[in-house]
Amino acid sequence: MQEGAFIVGAFEHPTRKAPDKTIAQLHAEVAAGALADAGLTPADVDGYFCSGDAPGMGPLTMADYLGLRVRHYDSTDVGGCSYIAHVAHAAQAIAAGKCNVALITLAGRPRSEGLTTMPVRTADERNPDSTWENHFGIQTVNMYAMVAMRHMYEFGTTPEQLAWIKVAASHHAQHNPNAMLRDVVSVEDVVNSPLVADPLHRLDCCVVSDGGGALVVARPEVARELKRPLVAVRGCGESLKGTFGGEVDLTWSAARASGAGAFAEAGVTPADIKYASIYDSFTITVLMQIEDLGFCAKGEGGRFVADGNLISGIGRLPFNTDGGGLCSNHPANRGGVTKVIEAVRQARGEAHPAVQVKNADLVIASGIGGLLGARHASATLILERH
Amino acid sequence: MVERAIPSPVIDAESAPFYAAAREGRFLVRRCTETGRFHWYPRALCPFSLKETEWVEASGRGAIYSYSVMRRADPPYAIAYVRLEEGPVMLTNIVESDFDALAVGQKVGLVFVPTAGEGTPVPCFRVVRP
Numbered sequence: 233m234q235e236g237a238f239i240v241g242a243f244e245h246p247t248r249k250a251p252d253k254t255i256a257q258l259h260a261e262v263a264a265g266a267l268a269d270a271g272l273t274p275a276d277v278d279g280y281f282c283s284g285d286a287p288g289m290g291p292l293t294m295a296d297y298l299g300l301r302v303r304h305y306d307s308t309d310v311g312g313c314s315y316i317a318h319v320a321h322a323a324q325a326i327a328a329g330k331c332n333v334a335l336i337t338l339a340g341r342p343r344s345e346g347l348t349t350m351p352v353r354t355a356d357e358r359n360p361d362s363t364w365e366n367h368f369g370i371q372t373v374n375m376y377a378m379v380a381m382r383h384m385y386e387f388g389t390t391p392e393q394l395a396w397i398k399v400a401a402s403h404h405a406q407h408n409p410n411a412m413l414r415d416v417v418s419v420e421d422v423v424n425s426p427l428v429a430d431p432l433h434r435l436d437c438c439v440v441s442d443g444g445g446a447l448v449v450a451r452p453e454v455a456r457e458l459k460r461p462l463v464a465v466r467g468c469g470e471s472l473k474g475t476f477g478g479e480v481d482l483t484w485s486a487a488r489a490s491g492a493g494a495f496a497e498a499g500v501t502p503a504d505i506k507y508a509s510i511y512d513s514f515t516i517t518v519l520m521q522i523e524d525l526g527f528c529a530k531g532e533g534g535r536f537v538a539d540g541n542l543i544s545g546i547g548r549l550p551f552n553t554d555g556g557g558l559c560s561n562h563p564a565n566r567g568g569v570t571k572v573i574e575a576v577r578q579a580r581g582e583a584h585p586a587v588q589v590k591n592a593d594l595v596i597a598s599g600i601g602g603l604l605g606a607r608h609a610s611a612t613l614i615l616e617r618h
Numbered sequence: 619m620v621e622r623a624i625p626s627p628v629i630d631a632e633s634a635p636f637y638a639a640a641r642e643g644r645f646l647v648r649r650c651t652e653t654g655r656f657h658w659y660p661r662a663l664c665p666f667s668l669k670e671t672e673w674v675e676a677s678g679r680g681a682i683y684s685y686s687v688m689r690r691a692d693p694p695y696a697i698a699y700v701r702l703e704e705g706p707v708m709l710t711n712i713v714e715s716d717f718d719a720l721a722v723g724q725k726v727g728l729v730f731v732p733t734a735g736e737g738t739p740v741p742c743f744r745v746v747r748p
Contacts, residue, residue, distance in 0.1 A: 363633040364659035365709050367625045367733060367740055369688065374697045377686035385684070385722040427689040477665035478658035478706025480699055482684055605684075605699075606709070 237323035238455035239463045239615065241270030241448030242576040244554075244569075246410045248561055250442040251344040255287050256297045258339030258444045263298055266446035271458045272333060277448075279304035279331030281322060283314035285340045285444075285564035294337070304331040310472070310609030311601025313511060314338075315447070315568035317611040320468030322449040332451050339444025340564025347440070347565065361607075373437060373514070375605035377429035380516040382482040384431060386531065389519070391431055393534035395422035397515040398435050398558050400542035405555025407586040412439045413559040422515075436515040438557035438567065445569035447576075461580040466500070466594075467614035469493025474607045483531075484524055486610035487598060491525035494596070494612035502526040505614075506592040507578040508549055509571035511599035512556045518542075521598050522549070525612065544587040553578065553587035571597045572613065579617040593617045621713055622695040624742075626735040632662055635673060640739045645728050647676040647704055658706035678728030679703045680743060687717045700726055700743050708741075715745040 243265030250258060259282070267273060280295045280302045287293060290307035306321050308314055315338050322334035357363075383389045399419055405411040422435040455462055471489035495501060502525060512518045519533040527549055528536040541547035554560045554574040557567040575597040577583040583592075595615050602608035629637050639646045648660035652669040664671050685698035696712040698720075712720060713731055725746045730739035 357628045357630055360630075360632070360661075361659060362628045363630050364627075367627045368697055368709055368711050369622065369624075369691070369695050370697065370709075371688065374686040374688055378684040378697065378699060381686055382684040382722065427687075429686045429688050429690070431686075475658075475707070475709075478656070478702075478708065480683060480701075480707035482699075 237326040237449050237451060237465045239319065239447055239465065239572070239576050240450045240455050240458050240460055241266040241272065241446070242573045243269050244445045244573045245339065245443040245563065247443050248410065248412050248441045249343050250341050253341070255285070255339055255341060256294065258341065259286065259294055259337045260298055262339055262444040262446035263335055263337050266335065266448050270448045270450070270460060272448060274299060276333045277335045278302050279322060279325055279334035281306045281318040281334060281336040283307060283318070283338065284309040285338055285566055300335070302331070304334070312513065312566035313568045313599030313601035313609055313611040314566070316572060316597055316599045316613050317470050319447060319449055319465060319572055319613055320470060320611065323465040323468065326449065326451045332454055334449040336447040336449070336569065337444065338446070338564055338566060338569040340566070341442035342565050343440050343442045371429070372603065373432060374429040375603040376514045376516055377432045378605040379482045379520060380431050383516065383519065386483055387534065389534035391423045391433070392419050393538050394436060394515040394519060395419040396538045396540070397512065397518045397542065398422050400540060400547070401512065401552050401556045401558040403543045404553045404587050405559030407584040408555045408560055411555040411560040412441055413555070432514055432516065438513050438562045439559065440565065441561040441563055443561050443563035445563065445573050447569065447572055462618040463576050463579045464616045464618055465613065466616045467494040467496070467498025469497070469612040471610050482605055485520045485600060485604060486608055487521045487524035487600065487612065490610040490612040491598065494614050495526070498614040500594060500614065504594050505596050507553070507575065507589045507595040508551045509575040509595070509597040510551050511567050511571055512552060512558045513567060513600070515558070517600055517604060518551070520604065521600065525596070525598055544589055550587070550589050553583050568599045568601070568611070571599055575615055579615050620693050622691065622693055624711065624731055624733045624740055626733045626738055627740055629738070632660065636660060637738050640730055640741065643730060645676050645678045645741055646673045647702065647706070648672065649674050656704045656706050658702070658708040677703045680726050682712070682720065682722055682724045682726055683707050684722060685712060685720050687720065696720060698743070711742045713742045713744055720745070
C-alpha cells in the first residue's frame with residue numbers, strides 16, 4: 233500500500249472522567265481536535281468511521297450530530313480494535329477513490345456510568361452462543377485469564393513475567409500528565425495486588441476511563457498540502473478467531489494472521505519495527521500479540537517482556553509509551569484508537585521526550601477486540617514516517 | 619461451601635432438545651451426520667461442513683483444558699474449558715471441587731446443576747478423584 237494514504241490528524245481527549253458531557257459531545261470534541269491537528273475543517277471530511285461506542289445508529293446518527301456531509305461510511309464493530317481496522321478500511325477506501333479525507337472517532341464514559349466492562353453478552357436471545365454460555369458467568373477478565381492460565385501451563389510463563397508488562401507501562405505513564413495511574417510500580421506490586429481472576433491480578437488489568445480519540449486519514453495529494461509530518465499507512469491486517477466448533481486452542485490469537493498480513497503488505501519484518509503500540513486490556517493481551525506478531529517465538533513471550541525489555545530507552549521493543557490502557561486510559565472500554573494515536577506521536581517524533589524513541593520511522597499498532605479466550609478480532613497497522 | 623447460584627439458561631429452538639434431555643439427566647452433544655465429527659456448541663448445521671447434524675448422548679467425561687477462578691466474585695466461581703472425551707472443548711463451570719487445587723489436565727465428570735427459576739439443569743463438571 234505504498235503511497236496509499238496518510239494519517240494526518242490524531243487527537244486524544246485529555247479527560248479521564250467526564251460526568252457532565254454526553255458521549256456525542258465527546259465524539260465532537262475529539263473530531264475537532266483531530267481536524268485541528270491536521271489543519272483541516274469538517275467541510276474537508278467526506279468519509280466517516282465510528283463503531284459500537286457511538287450512540288444511535290452509528291455513522292447515521294453521528295455524522296448528523298457532527299454536521300458532516302460524507303460520501304463514504306463504515307461502522308465496523310469488532311470491539312476495542314475496531315479503530316485500527318478503521319484506519320485500514322479508510323486507507324482502502326481512499327485508494328479505491330471512495331473518499332479523500334476520512335474521520336474516525338471513538339468516545340465513551342464508562343467510568344462516569346459505572347461500567348467496569350463493556351457488556352460482553354447482550355441479553356439478546358438471538359445471539360447463538362447465549363443459550364450455551366451466558367449462565368456460566370463470562371466476564372471479560374476471566375475470558376482473558378483462561379488464556380494466561382493455559383500459557384503458563386504450556387510454556388511455563390510466570391505471573392512475574394506478565395507483571396513486567398505493567399511495570400513497563402507504568403515507567404512510561406509517569407511522564408504522561410493525563411494518565412490515570414502515574415506511579416511507577418514493581419513486579420512485586422503487581423503480583424501482590426489482589427487476584428481478580430486466576431492468574432490475573434488487579435494490576436494485570438487496564439483502567440476504566442472516560443474519554444476518546446480521533447484520527448484523520450487522507451489521500452497523498454491532501455496530506456502533502458498539510459503542515460504535519462507525513463505518516464503513511466504501509467500495511468494492514470485483520471483477522472477473526474473463534475472457538476472453531478470446539479477445537480479451542482488458547483495458545484495463539486488472531487494477531488498471528490493480522491500481523492502476517494500487515495508485515496507482508498508493508499514488506500518489512502518485526503526486526504524493522506522501532507516502536508509498538510500493543511492493545512493492553514490485560515497484560516496477557518500484550519504477551520499474546522508480541523508472540524503472534526513475531527517479535528519473539530511462540531512461548532518465549534514471558535522471557536521477552538521481562539527485565540524491562542518493553543521500556544523506552546532500555547528495552548528492545550518500546551511499547552505503549554503513553555502508559556497505555558494499563559496506566560493511562562481506556563476510553564469507552566475500547567483501546568484501539570489510543571494505540572494508533574501514540575504510534576502516530578512516535579512516528580512524528582511528538583511523544584513525550586522522556587519516552588520518544590529515536591528515529592521511530594517504522595511503527596506498529598496492534599489490537600485485540602472481543603474476548604481473547606473465545607471470539608475475538610485482531611487488527612494490525614504498520615505506519616512509516618516519510 | 620456455598621456455590622454461586624447459576625442463572626437459568628436462555629433457551630432457543632436449537633438448544634431446546636438439549637435442555638429437555640438435561641432435565642432427564644442425559645448429556646447430549648451433536649455430530650455431523652455425514653462425517654461423524656462432533657462439535658461444540660451444538661448447531662443445526664455442522665460448523666466444519668454446514669451439513670446436517672444429530673444428537674448423540676455423550677460420556678460426560680473430560681479434562682480441564684483451562685480455567686479461571688473469579689476471586690473477586692462472592693462466592694467465587696470457576697469458569698473453565700473442558701475437553702470432552704468425544705473431542706470438542708466446551709465452556710462450563712467447575713463445581714463441587716476445591717478451587718485452590720484445580721489444575722489444567724485434571725480429569726472431570728459431568729454434573730447437571732439445577733439453575734434458578736424453573737431449575738433447568740446446565741452441564742457443569744467436578745474434579746474426579748482417580
